[in-house]
Amino acid sequence: MVNNMEHQDISLLNLSRNKKAKITMIHGGRGLQHRLDSMGIRNGKEIKVVSRQPFRGPLTVEIRGCQMTLGRGMARKIMVEVL
Amino acid sequence: MKKIVLMGNPNVGKSVVFSRLTGANVIASNYPGTTVDFSKGKMKIGKEYVEIIDAPGTYSLEPTNKAEEVALKMLKEADVVINVVNATNLERNLYLALELLEGDIPVIIALNIWDETHHLGIQIDEKELENLLGIPIVPTVALTGEGIKTLVSRIKEAKTNEEIKPTSREGRWIEIGSLIEKVERVEHRHHTIRDRISDLTIRPLTGLPLAAGIIFLSFWIVRLIGENLIGYIFEPLFEELYRPVITGLSNWLGPGFIHNLLIGQYGVEIDFVESMGMLTTGLFVPVGMVLPYIIAFYFMLSILEDTGYMPRLATLLDNVFHKLGMHGHGIVPLFLGLGCNVPGALSTRTLETRKQRFISATLLAIAVPCMAQMAMVFGILGPYGIQYIGLVFFTLVFLYIVMGLIMNKFVKGESPEIFLEIPAYRRPSLKVILKKTWMRVRWFLREAIPFLFAGVLVINILYSVGFLQWLGTVLSPVMQGLFGLPGESGVSMIIGFLRKDLAVGMLLPLGMSPMQLVIATTMLTIYFPCVATFAVLVKELGIKDMLKSAAIMVGTAVTVGFILKLVLLGV
Numbered sequence: 001m002v003n004n005m006e007h008q009d010i011s012l013l014n015l016s017r018n019k020k021a022k023i024t025m026i027h028g029g030r031g032l033q034h035r036l037d038s039m040g041i042r043n044g045k046e047i048k049v050v051s052r053q054p055f056r057g058p059l060t061v062e063i064r065g066c067q068m069t070l071g072r073g074m075a076r077k078i079m080v081e082v083l
Numbered sequence: 084m085k086k087i088v089l090m091g092n093p094n095v096g097k098s099v100v101f102s103r104l105t106g107a108n109v110i111a112s113n114y115p116g117t118t119v120d121f122s123k124g125k126m127k128i129g130k131e132y133v134e135i136i137d138a139p140g141t142y143s144l145e146p147t148n149k150a151e152e153v154a155l156k157m158l159k160e161a162d163v164v165i166n167v168v169n170a171t172n173l174e175r176n177l178y179l180a181l182e183l184l185e186g187d188i189p190v191i192i193a194l195n196i197w198d199e200t201h202h203l204g205i206q207i208d209e210k211e212l213e214n215l216l217g218i219p220i221v222p223t224v225a226l227t228g229e230g231i232k233t234l235v236s237r238i239k240e241a242k243t244n245e246e247i248k249p250t251s252r253e254g255r256w257i258e259i260g261s262l263i264e265k266v267e268r269v270e271h272r273h274h275t276i277r278d279r280i281s282d283l284t285i286r287p288l289t290g291l292p293l294a295a296g297i298i299f300l301s302f303w304i305v306r307l308i309g310e311n312l313i314g315y316i317f318e319p320l321f322e323e324l325y326r327p328v329i330t331g332l333s334n335w336l337g338p339g340f341i342h343n344l345l346i347g348q349y350g351v352e353i354d355f356v357e358s359m360g361m362l363t364t365g366l367f368v369p370v371g372m373v374l375p376y377i378i379a380f381y382f383m384l385s386i387l388e389d390t391g392y393m394p395r396l397a398t399l400l401d402n403v404f405h406k407l408g409m410h411g412h413g414i415v416p417l418f419l420g421l422g423c424n425v426p427g428a429l430s431t432r433t434l435e436t437r438k439q440r441f442i443s444a445t446l447l448a449i450a451v452p453c454m455a456q457m458a459m460v461f462g463i464l465g466p467y468g469i470q471y472i473g474l475v476f477f478t479l480v481f482l483y484i485v486m487g488l489i490m491n492k493f494v495k496g497e498s499p500e501i502f503l504e505i506p507a508y509r510r511p512s513l514k515v516i517l518k519k520t521w522m523r524v525r526w527f528l529r530e531a532i533p534f535l536f537a538g539v540l541v542i543n544i545l546y547s548v549g550f551l552q553w554l555g556t557v558l559s560p561v562m563q564g565l566f567g568l569p570g571e572s573g574v575s576m577i578i579g580f581l582r583k584d585l586a587v588g589m590l591l592p593l594g595m596s597p598m599q600l601v602i603a604t605t606m607l608t609i610y611f612p613c614v615a616t617f618a619v620l621v622k623e624l625g626i627k628d629m630l631k632s633a634a635i636m637v638g639t640a641v642t643v644g645f646i647l648k649l650v651l652l653g654v
Contacts, residue, residue, distance in 0.1 A: 035502065037252055038143035040175035051286040057402040058411070058501050060285050065203060065269070066172045067281075069398040069411070071500020 012059070012078040017049050021080035028077040036078070039068060047080060084125075085133045087238065088157050090183060091167035092176050093140030094506050096195045098122075099225035100167055101137035104235065108522050109137060112388035115504050116140070116415065116433035119150040121157050128238060136160070142175075144182045149432040149440075163189050163241045165234070170194045170222065171203055171507070173267055177259045180216070184247040190218050191241035193234050197222040199507070204270035212266040217244040226515070277508050285395045285505065294399050301387065305379040309458065312375035321355060321371045329353055329362060344543045356462075357592045359546075365539040368459070368588050369531045374524070376458035380422050381523040382516065389511035389519075393418070394503050401501045407487025408442040408494060409434060410501035416443050420451040423527065424616040427451065428623055437628075438496030442487060444620055445632045448612040449639055450483035452583070455531065459587035460604050467597040474601050474651075478643065479608060486639065530615065531582070538581040542589075566644040567652045569593050572603050579607050580614055598651040602644060610640030 009024050023045050026033055036042065040063055050060040050067055060069045089097040093115030102108055105124030111117060122137040138157040139150040146152045158164065166183055168176040173194075183190050194209055213220040219240045223230035250258075283289045329346060330353065336342045338349035347358025355367035387393060393415065397404075401411030412433055420427025427447050431440045452460070464471040491498070545551045551574050559570025571593050579586035590603050611633065612620060621629045648654065 034143070034145060034252070035147055037256075038145075038175075038178055039502070039504070040172075040178075042256065050282065051290070051398075053287050053399065053402060055402055057287070058398060060398055060505060064172070064174060065205075066175065067285075067505035069394070069401070069501055069503045069505055071401075071405075071410070071502065073500050074502065 009079045009081050012047065012049070012061070012075045012080050013072060015047075015049050015080055015082065017052065020046055020048050020083045022046055022083055023078060024081050025079040026077060027079070028074075032074065032077065036074065040064070040066065041068075041070075041078065046083070047078075085131070085162045086136060086160050087133050087163045087165060088136045088138055088161035089165050089167055090138055090154065090158060090161075090179070091140055091195075092142055092169060092172075092179060094504060095140065095167045095169040095176065096225045097140060097167045098137055100165070100193060100195065100223070100231070100234075101135060103225055103228055103231045105135050108518070110519060110522065112385075112393075113391040113506050113509050114388060114393040114415070115506070116150060116412070116430070117388070119153070119429055119432040121153060126235075128235060141179065143179055148435045153432075158183075158188070161188050163191070163238060165238070165241075166190050166192045167195050167225075168192050170197050170207060171199045171205060173205075173207060174259060174263050177262060178255060181247060181255045181258060184216065184218070184244050185249045187243055189241040189243050191234070191238055192216070192218060192220045193225075193230070194220055194222045195225055197230065198224045198227070202275075204272040206268040206270075208266045212262065215262055215265065217246070218242055226512070281395075281505075281508055284392070285398055287399065290395070290399050294396055297387075297392070297396075301383045305376065305383050306461075308379035308382065309376040309461075312378060313372070317371045317375055321367060326353065332362070340547060343547065344540070356588050359539060359542055359589075361536050361539045364585070364588060365536050366532075368584055369455075369528070369535050372462050372588075373455045373458045373531070373584050374527070376454050376461070377422070377527050378520065378524055380454045381520045384418065384422060385516045385519045385523075386511055387418070389509065389516060391506045391508045394505045397501065397503060398505065405498070405500070406491065407446070407484065408491030408498050409439045409487075410498065412501060412503060413439070413443050416447055417451060420447045421454060421457075422523070423453045423455070423530075424448065424451065424612055425530075425619050428612075428616055428619040431623060435499050436497050438494050439498050441494055441496075441624060441628055441632065442490045442498075444624055445490065445635055446483055446487055448616065448620065448632065449486060449609050449636055450479045452479065452608045453613075455527075455582070455584040456587060456604075456608065459584045463587060463591055464597065464600055464604070467600075471597045471601050475605050475608075478605050478647070482609070482639065482643065486635075490635075531584075534582045534615070535585055538578055538585045541581070542578060565641065565648070566602055566606065567648040567654060568599055568603055569595065572599075575603070576607065576610060580611060580617075583607060583613050601651060602647045605647060606640050606644045609636060609643055611636055 015021050023043055045063050047061055047063050050062050052059050056072055058069050058071045059075045060067055089101055091097050098109045098111035098118050104126050107124040109122045118139045124135045125132055126135055136157050138154040141151040141154040146155055164183055166180050209220050209222055219237045221230055221234045223234055284293055333346050342349045345362045346360035347363055355363050358364055397411035397414045404411050404413040416427045416430045419430050428444055431443045434440050555571040555574050558573030562568045562570050562573045575586040575589040586607055
């Protein structure tokens, strides 16, 4: 009865489009953490995926009405919980 | 003089505020990273003159690229900081605000893009925010000028806040969280048409066809405007008004060096492109042939920039650019470079690493002809048929991709992923677009005409002492043997260092076949940038990298010229 699938964290990379999710953890070094952080991507924030470019292209996400594009490598390191 | 520095996140409107404050015009657009260097201007507050400095945008006080480093350098000189804040994205913008307040420079906040907050259902209690932060906060709409007067009148109230002490990132966000809770309300709102357009242009399935359409349409409009300006305005002006004047002057002057210098050879009919006089070729090339396309190009570019489309295009094309060792933002140097390589080279600063900047600058110099050069290629190859122009551009696009792939493999260093803010779409104002186009056109005229005059002067002097004839003979075996071109075309390559458009014009009297012209104009693009671009590249890349870059350019030009000779001339 522990931990059903819905409450498991997934990578932002695997979040379906237009699904709301909450950021739970950001892996990666200090440099990346800091860059994401100063753009407002950090723990506890609600995030959704707006678009996803094909062939390992970047993702466009929305946080608090503000959109930004980020590469897959960065997206992989952002863990979210689907709301 | 007191220094007031404009600081803020990218794309919050600092440059528009700067223009409002100083009356000086700087280029502003709707994408992050428009300003890559500082601009200085003056304004009068009360009886005192102060210096206003527009700095590039930065998300925090820890720089991630060269443009942000410039911003930090400017901050060190500041007596007062105007922190321009995007009111539609208050939370994130407050991060830099807090960092600024931790320092000991007095701060005043301009809460810009205030008009948009109403459309987005955002309510900000700016009085409360002022109380909480303890510094003056003025709502502004820099685009219309709203609030700027209040901002100016309150600059003297700018102050530091002793209570805000340096803290960790976590600490700042906690502080921001509690601030936002107290001053901002966001209502839920429905999808608007603008959101729909934004979605359609950034999702690949719809976005890529739309991008192809938009780019194609833009170039088509540039040609349409350019051709019509020439056909209905510039050519009649030169032929009907200017020609009689020059013919009169020619008769009055009579033969001699002065005539050759000002008008060209005496006794033959004046040809505005080929005569090589300062008042004929020196004026007709920049004004009669290039200017119409410059106007057309910058008009379209300004529209693309001000709507906010560029970051979306960067997102869609990121994939391709990543394979070339850059990322999607590499589209900006490319697009700006199509107007003039100088601003193109400067904008490479927004790329994060040396590898990215090196590749993007080298590709710019190799495969991106500026509008001045393109206009001349249209003018010279156009009469033979569009397929010849197509051949030149096909070669250049091919080179951009192939050289990008190669350099990505061999240039050492990192090429980090794209990380780019996507601004909301804005309806561009015609007035702003026209003003921006005019600013760039004026810049072109100021830059181009002196160099063209200098070029024509140099050609005339060197020609009259017989140097160019000698040089043509010396270069003949190389040009003929390697590229199938007449020796004199080598002279135009040398003049190309001064101005590429003039160099293309110099090819005309040589009586070359269209295929030879294709080879020569293509090589003229690749082999080396013009002196203005060269100077900027040396500054941006450093001497050592510039030498490497130049070696790649020359090597590519020789290789491509030789291959084109084999393929196009079949010898």
